[in-house]
Amino acid sequence: MSNLILEIKNLSHSYDETNQIIQNINLEIEKLDRVAILGPSGCGKSTLLRLIAGLEKPNLGQIIIDGTVVSTEKFIVPPEKRKIGLVVQEKALFPHLSVYDNIGFGIKKNIDKKTITNDLLELLKIDSLKNKYPHEISGGEQQRVALARSLAPNPKLLMLDEPFSALDKDLKGVLYEEISQVFSERGSTILLVTHDSQEAEIMTKKQMKMEKGQFL
Amino acid sequence: MNRLSFWSSLPFAVLIVFTAPLLIVLSSLFGDYSENWSHLYEFVLFNYISNSLILVAGVGVLVFFLGTITAWTVTNFNFPGRNTFEWALILPLAIPPYILAYTFTGLFDPYGDANNLIREILGLDQDVIIFPSVRNIYGAITVFGFTLYPYVYLVSRSAFINQSKSMIEASRMLGLNQIQVFYKLALPIIRPAAVGGMMLVIMETLSDFGAVDHFAIETFTTGIFRTWYGLYDLQTAMQLASLLLITVGVFYILEKNSRGNGIYTSSNSTFSPNKEEVLSGFRAFFAFSICLLPIFIGFILPILELSLWAFEVNIAFFNEKFFKNSINTFTLSIGTGLICAGLALLINFSLRFKPTKLIKRLSSLLSIGYAVPGLILAVGMVQLMVGLDNLIFSNLDIVLTGSIFGLLVAYIIKTYALANSSIESGYERISNSIDDSSRILGSTSWVMLFNIHTPLMKTALLTSVLLVMSDVVKELPATLILRPFNFETLAVSTYIYASEERMLQAAAPAIAIVLVGLIPIIFLSKMIRSSRPATEK
Numbered sequence: 001m002s003n004l005i006l007e008i009k010n011l012s013h014s015y016d017e018t019n020q021i022i023q024n025i026n027l028e029i030e031k032l033d034r035v036a037i038l039g040p041s042g043c044g045k046s047t048l049l050r051l052i053a054g055l056e057k058p059n060l061g062q063i064i065i066d067g068t069v070v071s072t073e074k075f076i077v078p079p080e081k082r083k084i085g086l087v088v089q090e091k092a093l094f095p096h097l098s099v100y101d102n103i104g105f106g107i108k109k110n111i112d113k114k115t116i117t118n119d120l121l122e123l124l125k126i127d128s129l130k131n132k133y134p135h136e137i138s139g140g141e142q143q144r145v146a147l148a149r150s151l152a153p154n155p156k157l158l159m160l161d162e163p164f165s166a167l168d169k170d171l172k173g174v175l176y177e178e179i180s181q182v183f184s185e186r187g188s189t190i191l192l193v194t195h196d197s198q199e200a201e202i203m204t205k206k207q208m209k210m211e212k213g214q215f216l
Numbered sequence: 217m218n219r220l221s222f223w224s225s226l227p228f229a230v231l232i233v234f235t236a237p238l239l240i241v242l243s244s245l246f247g248d249y250s251e252n253w254s255h256l257y258e259f260v261l262f263n264y265i266s267n268s269l270i271l272v273a274g275v276g277v278l279v280f281f282l283g284t285i286t287a288w289t290v291t292n293f294n295f296p297g298r299n300t301f302e303w304a305l306i307l308p309l310a311i312p313p314y315i316l317a318y319t320f321t322g323l324f325d326p327y328g329d330a331n332n333l334i335r336e337i338l339g340l341d342q343d344v345i346i347f348p349s350v351r352n353i354y355g356a357i358t359v360f361g362f363t364l365y366p367y368v369y370l371v372s373r374s375a376f377i378n379q380s381k382s383m384i385e386a387s388r389m390l391g392l393n394q395i396q397v398f399y400k401l402a403l404p405i406i407r408p409a410a411v412g413g414m415m416l417v418i419m420e421t422l423s424d425f426g427a428v429d430h431f432a433i434e435t436f437t438t439g440i441f442r443t444w445y446g447l448y449d450l451q452t453a454m455q456l457a458s459l460l461l462i463t464v465g466v467f468y469i470l471e472k473n474s475r476g477n478g479i480y481t482s483s484n485s486t487f488s489p490n491k492e493e494v495l496s497g498f499r500a501f502f503a504f505s506i507c508l509l510p511i512f513i514g515f516i517l518p519i520l521e522l523s524l525w526a527f528e529v530n531i532a533f534f535n536e537k538f539f540k541n542s543i544n545t546f547t548l549s550i551g552t553g554l555i556c557a558g559l560a561l562l563i564n565f566s567l568r569f570k571p572t573k574l575i576k577r578l579s580s581l582l583s584i585g586y587a588v589p590g591l592i593l594a595v596g597m598v599q600l601m602v603g604l605d606n607l608i609f610s611n612l613d614i615v616l617t618g619s620i621f622g623l624l625v626a627y628i629i630k631t632y633a634l635a636n637s638s639i640e641s642g643y644e645r646i647s648n649s650i651d652d653s654s655r656i657l658g659s660t661s662w663v664m665l666f667n668i669h670t671p672l673m674k675t676a677l678l679t680s681v682l683l684v685m686s687d688v689v690k691e692l693p694a695t696l697i698l699r700p701f702n703f704e705t706l707a708v709s710t711y712i713y714a715s716e717e718r719m720l721q722a723a724a725p726a727i728a729i730v731l732v733g734l735i736p737i738i739f740l741s742k743m744i745r746s747s748r749p750a751t752e753k
């Protein structure tokens with residue numbers, strides 16, 4: 001049985017006819033891999049994550065997650081059925097839900113929601129915040145909550161889009177170490193997108209460079 | 217039907233329902249023309265057209281000057297009461313024109329309260345008449361002008377606030393005084409915005425039935441009503457309604473174009489808000505009077521007269537009829553409010569979930585009902601209900617015709633735009649990344665709508681329900697025509713009392729309408745108070 005979690009074949013995408021954002025990209029990520037895509041702003045790395053997440057439909061090529069074709073130019077499996085996670089820079093926490101409810105949001109009803117949520121609260125050292133609302137906690141704490149929320153449904157692949165870029169340098173240093181530890185403990189498969197090479201080196205085992213919609 | 221197709225097809229389905237009564241009305245132009253039409257054409261159509269034109273021109277000019285001058289005064293000068301005037305200038309919006317018309321006749325008729333008061337003070341004979349009659353087209357122009365000028369005031373004020381200090385200063389350096397700056401520079405710059413507001417006023421004026429009926433002025437709306445209820449000729453009434461609808465359509469397009477042209481404001485990075493000039497002495501008094509006058513005529517005066525009537529027969533507030541009509545009005549308005557808010561939520565969600573150009577265009581068309589006069593909507597709705605009764609309930613007696621259902625649908629079409637504007641701005645505050653996160657975490661469209669968007673939109677939903685409610689409470693012509701037999705609302709009750717010249721009894725329902733009409737004013741005044749940018753010291 002193949003160990004591949006993500007397979008991208010000849011993927012191309014553009015929002016208009018003149019500007020090709022993604023150009024014939026191929027990528028394979030195996031289970032437990034931790035891969036970083038490094039590149040400047042506007043190189044297409046965030047678009048690539050949106051395509052993998054199913055938030056955009058590609059113009060050409062295929063995306064295969066855990067052996068199932070999920071995106072082609074003709075059809076697209078909606079994001080809610082892909083079993084992947086995405087953490088973005090702006091965190092996108094639900095402002096009307098407490099930290100606890102944010103984390104538990106994506107857990108299916110027939111699964112032990114309480115245990116999973118409490119485990120993640122403890123793992124990410126945010127159990128004291130569980131009854132607080134997003135606007136009552138700091139940026140670093142919000143990022144931990146966003147991460148816990150993405151880990152809660154146990155995604156096959158967790159994608160991180162510049163997750164720490166809005167945080168200050170000291171906080172970043174602490175979070176890199178702690179979150180790498182979390183990923184190791186949970187055996188997560190990670191695809192990180194960043195422009196920070198130090199972040200990529202600490203958080204992942206393999207780094208790829210991207211420019212103008214292509215891997216170098 | 218899968219979910220995606222539900223979201224794509226919903227705006228289509230709603231558009232069909234919303235436009236059906238209008239298309240029915242317009243289709244009458246291609247039908248037979250009866251003898252009544254020839255009679256109307258020969259004897260009264262010219263009056264309808266000329267009166268409507270005089271009304272529209274008079275009201276247009278009046279609101280343009282009232283709206284822009286007051287807006288200029290409160291944005292550029294600091295004088296005692298300025299901060300209060302800034303929001304109080306929209307208070308007349310709470311008074312429907314027909315209620316101002318009723319209070320005007322109560323005040324200025326030969327034996328009205330204003331004439332009586334002056335005669336008493338000056339010790340004059342009973343046959344001395346101080347104030348001229350208001351039961352004419354000039355009275356109607358005054359009524360519409362002083363209740364509807366806030367439409368122009370609101371857009372002008374916001375446009376004046378956005379005018380740059382450096383631009384005004386440059387014109388002063390070139391030798392223009394404050395008055396010259398106003399009419400040579402500031403006014404031409406905000407003209408597209410003010411004209412847009414003026415078009416809204418004109419549409420409201422053309423749509424009115426209660427005020428022109430009370431003053432016995434022959435306009436399109438009174439003509440439609442009389443043709444239908446006097447000559448019992450629905451076909452000719454629809455043909456008249458079509459002409460009015462086309463006229464309103466022209467003003468609707470003009471209003472949209474005015475908005476499209478935008479306001480020639482400074483949007484560059486060097487923009488700095490205009491500095492206010494502090495006024496004192498006579499100049500402060502003059503500015504104060506300019507702002508007080510429209511509020512006095514459009515709000516304080518009718519409130520005083522209504523209060524006077526209410527104190528004379530305060531028992532009317534507690535009679536069974538008042539309570540029954542209040543409950544009818546409340547039930548209808550809250551029902552319409554909830555349906556409109558729910559519908560606007562679903563439509564805006566479909567726009568977000570399926571943002572195609574076609575759906576965007578269709579959704580913008582759904583707001584057209586706001587511009588359509590209630591009377592035309594009612595005429596079309598009656599025909600639609602009759603058609604549906606024949607089609608669906610052909611074996612039974614009439615089911616939908618004359619039922620509350622037709623009235624409710626007409627209200628929804630008429631007020632959807634209000635609910636939509638609130639929901640639309642509520643949605644603008646929800647980041648798209650919230651939607652992305654919720655979908656990636658496994659939410660279906662319905663889960664996202666109910667568990668994420670609905671709780672985040674609580675305030676927008678409540679606002680839209682209240683805005684719709686306040687408009688439904690005021691609506692007169694559609695209610696008058698579509699209401700079930702023996703069913704009265706506060707507006708209908710006010711109209712019936714006023715048409716029987718029982719003004720004292722009309723006070724209780726009229727005051728209730730004004731109180732509900734104050735709800736959107738409170739929201740607007742809050743926005744106004746928080747909208748002024750910090751000025752340089």
